[in-house]
Amino acid sequence: MTDLADALDLSLEVGELIQLSGGHTTRTIDSMERMAAALGAQESHVAISSVNVAITVVAGDEKATAGRHAGHFGINFNTLTQIERLVSETEVNRLAPAQVRSRLTLIRNAGRIYPVWVVMLALGGSSAAFAVLFGASPAAASLAFLGGWAGAWVRHMLVARRLQPFVSVSSAAFVSALIVAGGGEVLGLDDTLTAALAASTLFVVPGVPMLNGTADLLTAHYLNGMVKLAMSAVIIVAAAVGLSLAVSLAGALS
């Protein structure tokens, strides 16, 4: 592989990993251009869409262009950190393309830091904490813990089966809210059940896509920003559908 081909390929790899891990468009463009320059490109032009990354690199009379699909918005901040460090090290220490490629392979294959069951328990804890912040009683907060934990498991299993976000989110919200609303009926909780219901489904709120969408709008990447915000809106509507179905069902059964 020539130097220019390395710059092209490895910059694309960087862009793809940042897109996949929840970086906003400015970060993706900046990191790709820096990596290309560090690997010998004299000039580079990046194009990012919601599901693709592309770059043109120029060195002397040579010019090359390539693109990749990078469509899913999984969030992995550890990957963002590792990529940021790699780009900086490549700039400062002039890492060879083979070294960069091997580091990128390690980053891509690193996986998640925490075991799934720990994450699910923590999400249950988050739901209970939200319930307390919203003014729920200890009993209602306990229901929020249970609902958040079960709903998080449901979403995890449905995402693993590659179901669409609308299905996985509405199902997760339905299970969470049904546990809280049903539990509230059984235990005779009324006053603070609203707080627990709201808290138990907050784990599906697409905080990072909303923040990234806003960042894209503020940095004039309007199309990418609108796509991320539209995706967030779909997820919020899905959560609302699951939540309202569960509340209606619990009300009808009581």
Add this chain to the structure above:
Amino acid sequence: MNWVVSIWAGVAVLGFALVFSVPRRTLPAIVVIAIGAHLVRSVCLELGATLPTASLVAAIGVGLAAVIVAPVTHQATPIFAFAPVIPLIPGTYMFNALTGVLDLTTGHATTTSAIVDTAVVDASIATLTIVALAVGAISPTLLVGRHVARLLVNSPEE
């Protein structure tokens, strides 16, 4: 004002931090920033600010903390800028707006106007608060993140 409640913001942020695969050694800082943000918002509310304004101030504080802490700890800025604002999401307003819309389907004409009023107010507060959180958390990174990083570690961290 019940200051102790803000500690729960630190618990709330932990679940999301783990979902986002935040490195283990950054967790304490994220928890502290989240508690601090909740305290700032509570103080602003106590001083008479509206929820969106108080949330904007708190989110700007989170964003500024992120642009300082991230380069010093050699982490990506979103780790400190994104997770700590999640406990500030106005969940009850979102829920009340939704249930208000659902209540409209019951068709009780005498109460419809009041239900619409309440739902619109709740939805407006929730929407403005979420916009305030997003703008507040991300603005410091976009405006001064690179300059602060260069000042602190003389490296090109965003």
